Amino acid sequence: MADESPRHVTIREARPEDWDAIWPFFRQIVAARETYAYDPDMTEATGRRMWMIGPPGRTVVATDADGVVLGTANMYANREGPGSHVASASFMVDPKSAGRGVGRALGEHVIDWARATGFRAIQFNAVVETNNPAVALWRSLGFEVLATVPEAFHHPRHGYVGLLIMHRFL
Amino acid sequence: MADESPRHVTIREARPEDWDAIWPFFRQIVAARETYAYDPDMTEATGRRMWMIGPPGRTVVATDADGVVLGTANMYANREGPGSHVASASFMVDPKSAGRGVGRALGEHVIDWARATGFRAIQFNAVVETNNPAVALWRSLGFEVLATVPEAFHHPRHGYVGLLIMHRFL
Numbered sequence: 001m002a003d004e005s006p007r008h009v010t011i012r013e014a015r016p017e018d019w020d021a022i023w024p025f026f027r028q029i030v031a032a033r034e035t036y037a038y039d040p041d042m043t044e045a046t047g048r049r050m051w052m053i054g055p056p057g058r059t060v061v062a063t064d065a066d067g068v069v070l071g072t073a074n075m076y077a078n079r080e081g082p083g084s085h086v087a088s089a090s091f092m093v094d095p096k097s098a099g100r101g102v103g104r105a106l107g108e109h110v111i112d113w114a115r116a117t118g119f120r121a122i123q124f125n126a127v128v129e130t131n132n133p134a135v136a137l138w139r140s141l142g143f144e145v146l147a148t149v150p151e152a153f154h155h156p157r158h159g160y161v162g163l164l165i166m167h168r169f170l
Numbered sequence: 171m172a173d174e175s176p177r178h179v180t181i182r183e184a185r186p187e188d189w190d191a192i193w194p195f196f197r198q199i200v201a202a203r204e205t206y207a208y209d210p211d212m213t214e215a216t217g218r219r220m221w222m223i224g225p226p227g228r229t230v231v232a233t234d235a236d237g238v239v240l241g242t243a244n245m246y247a248n249r250e251g252p253g254s255h256v257a258s259a260s261f262m263v264d265p266k267s268a269g270r271g272v273g274r275a276l277g278e279h280v281i282d283w284a285r286a287t288g289f290r291a292i293q294f295n296a297v298v299e300t301n302n303p304a305v306a307l308w309r310s311l312g313f314e315v316l317a318t319v320p321e322a323f324h325h326p327r328h329g330y331v332g333l334l335i336m337h338r339f340l
Contacts, residue, residue, distance in 0.1 A: 037253030083207030147317030
């Protein structure tokens with residue numbers, strides 16, 4: 001049985017062939033409509049194009065000691081030109097690997113990357129307010145809630161819930 | 171001399187050939203770096219692709235009685251899937267036509283369109299806090315400031331200023 005402590009989560013650059021490991025849980029997460037304001041019926045080609053981004057952005061995967069992909073994140077400038085000093089990022093953790101510290105490892109990686117790249121802050125534009133593990137994780141990593149956009153997300157069980165805008169300076 | 175009252179501003183669907191009238195002031199506004207977090211060096215082809223959007227979004231132009239393009243707006247769902255019930259929009263008014271009610275006519279048009287299309291709210295994601303005419307206009311049209319993202323816009327004269335997230339229900 002694999003050791004499940006976070007210290008065995010490794011973050012590395014995503015390679016094109018990682019998409020085959022990402023797509024099953026990406027599709028599952030998007031189809032669940034609980035945490036992402038993405039088209040729940042998006043095709044695999046669209047998913048790949050939107051997730052596997054190249055420079056100046058980056059996509060990474062989190063793997064276990066056996067190289068199994070447990071989660072993924074991409075990171076990029078939140079806006080262009082006069083707004084390009086603020087980063088943003090998106091995260092997907094395979095639900096089978098929840099609670100193993102994968103999201104935290106990815107989040108810490110993004111913060112380190114954004115700081116090293118010269119960004120001045122990180123902004124998350126749309127954290128679903130009922131996604132308690134995510135909200136708690138980002139708070140623990142120093143993010144604050146700037147605002148809740150009311151009723152901006154239609155959750156399949158909770159109805160219209162808010163989307164949090166979260167932010168931290170670097 | 172043309173009557174400059176707002177009642178002579180006409181809003182109509184943009185046609186592909188309108189781009190030639192839009193691009194000069196679009197380029198001027200983006201290059202000024204005062205109101206849009208767009209790449210100030212974007213090419214004309216990129217500008218056209220990002221601005222002249224098709225269904226389910228729309229692009230419109232505001233014209234005077236002689237058919238001269240005074241401004242333009244585009245409008246679209248702010249997010250996909252579970253977030254697709256909130257609209258957003260972007261606006262450009264030719265600086266030569268500032269103060270003639272063009273922005274207000276475009277804003278009222280977008281509110282009417284979003285309501286008629288079945289959106290539940292409109293969100294502006296990045297209104298530069300020093301863009302006083304825009305902030306005052308959106309407030310007068312019923313938008314509230316949900317948050318100011320601190321220092322998220324690098325203004326050429328004012329330095330790092332905030333970006334307002336503005337919102338109104340429909």
